[in-house]
Amino acid sequence: MSDDKKRELKDIGRRHFLRNSAVTGIAGAGLASGLGAGAMMQSRQARAAGENGIEVAPGELDEYYGFWSGGHQGEVRVLGVPSMRELMRIPVFNVDSASGWGITNESRRVLGDSARFLNGDAHHPHISMTDGRYDGKYLFINDKANTRVARIRLDIMKTDKITTIPNVQAIHGLRLQKVPHTKYVFANAELPIPQINDGRDLEAPDNYYTMFNAIDAESMEVAWQVIVDGNLDNTDADYTGRFVASTCYNSEKGMTLADTMRAERDWVVVFDVEAIEAAVAAGQHETLGDSPVPVLDGRKGSKLTRYIPVPKNPHGLNTSPDGQYFIANGKLSPTVSIIAIDKLPELFDDAIAPRDTVVGEPELGLGPLHTTYDGRGNAYTTLFIDSQVAKWNIADAIRAYNGEEVNYIRQKLDVHYQPGHNHASLTESRDADGKWLVVLSKFSKDRFLPVGPLHPENDQLIDISGEQMKLVHDGPTYAEPHDCILLRADQLSPSRVWTRDDPFFAETRAMAEADGITLERDNKVVRDGNKVRVYMTSIAPQYGLTEFKVKQGDEVTVVITNLDQVEDLTHGFCLVNHGVSMEISPQQTASVTFTADKPGVHWYYCNWFCHAMHMEMTGRMLVEKA
Ligand code: RUQ
Ligand code: CUA
Numbered sequence: 001m002s003d004d005k006k007r008e009l010k011d012i013g014r015r016h017f018l019r020n021s022a023v024t025g026i027a028g029a030g031l032a033s034g035l036g037a038g039a040m041m042q043s044r045q046a047r048a049a050g051e052n053g054i055e056v057a058p059g060e061l062d063e064y065y066g067f068w069s070g071g072h073q074g075e076v077r078v079l080g081v082p083s084m085r086e087l088m089r090i091p092v093f094n095v096d097s098a099s100g101w102g103i104t105n106e107s108r109r110v111l112g113d114s115a116r117f118l119n120g121d122a123h124h125p126h127i128s129m130t131d132g133r134y135d136g137k138y139l140f141i142n143d144k145a146n147t148r149v150a151r152i153r154l155d156i157m158k159t160d161k162i163t164t165i166p167n168v169q170a171i172h173g174l175r176l177q178k179v180p181h182t183k184y185v186f187a188n189a190e191l192p193i194p195q196i197n198d199g200r201d202l203e204a205p206d207n208y209y210t211m212f213n214a215i216d217a218e219s220m221e222v223a224w225q226v227i228v229d230g231n232l233d234n235t236d237a238d239y240t241g242r243f244v245a246s247t248c249y250n251s252e253k254g255m256t257l258a259d260t261m262r263a264e265r266d267w268v269v270v271f272d273v274e275a276i277e278a279a280v281a282a283g284q285h286e287t288l289g290d291s292p293v294p295v296l297d298g299r300k301g302s303k304l305t306r307y308i309p310v311p312k313n314p315h316g317l318n319t320s321p322d323g324q325y326f327i328a329n330g331k332l333s334p335t336v337s338i339i340a341i342d343k344l345p346e347l348f349d350d351a352i353a354p355r356d357t358v359v360g361e362p363e364l365g366l367g368p369l370h371t372t373y374d375g376r377g378n379a380y381t382t383l384f385i386d387s388q389v390a391k392w393n394i395a396d397a398i399r400a401y402n403g404e405e406v407n408y409i410r411q412k413l414d415v416h417y418q419p420g421h422n423h424a425s426l427t428e429s430r431d432a433d434g435k436w437l438v439v440l441s442k443f444s445k446d447r448f449l450p451v452g453p454l455h456p457e458n459d460q461l462i463d464i465s466g467e468q469m470k471l472v473h474d475g476p477t478y479a480e481p482h483d484c485i486l487l488r489a490d491q492l493s494p495s496r497v498w499t500r501d502d503p504f505f506a507e508t509r510a511m512a513e514a515d516g517i518t519l520e521r522d523n524k525v526v527r528d529g530n531k532v533r534v535y536m537t538s539i540a541p542q543y544g545l546t547e548f549k550v551k552q553g554d555e556v557t558v559v560i561t562n563l564d565q566v567e568d569l570t571h572g573f574c575l576v577n578h579g580v581s582m583e584i585s586p587q588q589t590a591s592v593t594f595t596a597d598k599p600g601v602h603w604y605y606c607n608w609f610c611h612a613m614h615m616e617m618t619g620r621m622l623v624e625k626a
């Protein structure tokens, strides 16, 4: 096709799109029924607020929050859906110059021992639940790169805990206990290693193994670990609180690609959480190396687990929102396997065989990776190789498995291109509402203006409220949203300004109190040997201290309390030539520690635009020669 022709087609496409939205606008505005402009306004807001219009006009708010993982970029991003506008970024496993994440003392306390790592690989963001519904309290996310699990407080949208998981490598699958509430964060370690991994058994892969991990959601301590056969990929929990299931693509325990593809079937391993808790309480565990975490043996033959064979190198594992099924996605098999959760008690009683729990295995297309649900009995599965999403009916797929002649495929929609995760609104909760589907496409090829050899990815938005899926938006993104989660805007209520006694900076406050400082009032330098603590306030457009003096070689901690009460009035502190930069939002206290190693005058300035005189919001650190 010539370029002109392509452009023409694109133009037609765009006109068509605009015309359709205009028509919806008019019809929706009630002009046809003779209503006036007021009704039109109202309807436009109503559309933005939920009937599946695609337009969210300037100044209008989205109906859903979406939380996107940033993949190997390390952060979490907050989007509004359906506008797909990026609202915020929450640094987690990365270093962030604007907010000072990884630089400030408060963030480094959260990062703990792992503050030495500058990278991360965030995959699976999940929101805490009470009785199978999002409670809006926390978001948890894994770091495959450095074997961590992080928690974000959704009131302040900051990471408040990060735990490194011992005895294992590469946390990948992560899901939460849904019922009765999120007591545990379940996390799969993907890659088997020697136990203990201290140089023994380097060449003896038979002695490698990996573990399924449960982290206490409140304390963020690892509660227990269960050794498994094979490896662990993705995971999900049920709606009874008893079972969690994980896919294994490497039942072969292969050390090479070819080895991991040898078997026709791998498996889903199911964990009995109640049995595991009882075993820990009865002391039927050991510990490994220096780690105090209870470790249990869940390999084949254990009463804590069951292994259900499924084809071949399965990937995603998704619980249906009615609580009936775990669905494992075949990846190297064109099928997904439907596991009936109500058969699992019998399986654990050895009353039935593992494959008896599989009640359907529909063939969907090439490369099924992840499945999501609309709450109306339909499932949506990404087909990586086919670059499609398959919409299919679960009940019909089960009928077909039982020999009835029924077509369970409802529609296949092209996506652009190579989709990984997909996620329907509220799909992981009892409230799955079947309105929006986000598809995270790994390749964007020709969809956007070229930006060099590295292409953006393409997060596509699909309207699934009707019979047919409709692609309504392309959303270019930077590497690499693995997964996302959507919840209704009314399910969250973030703070507008900080609370002065927020635990996020409680340690800094305690340090100030020990120094006899009242953070809200004092502008003072406290010397303690060669450690100097500089306390100051900020009110736009001025720091409480426009100069302070230290000696060369001093370890300096600057603590700033932003006294501005006005929403949105964030100050910054950037010390030139020292790699020091941080955010101080209204009513926040933030601190940063560095060495004053260069004698002379060193300016600091506010780097968050706060006032007409923002450029003038400066001060000088005077460093006397040692
Ligand atoms: S995985 S593309 Cu890290 Cu969620 Cu499937
Ligand atoms: Cu304070 Cu800019």
Ligand code: CA
Pocket: 249, 250, 251, 252, 260, 261, 262, 263, 265, 266, 312, 313
């Ligand atoms: Ca395999």
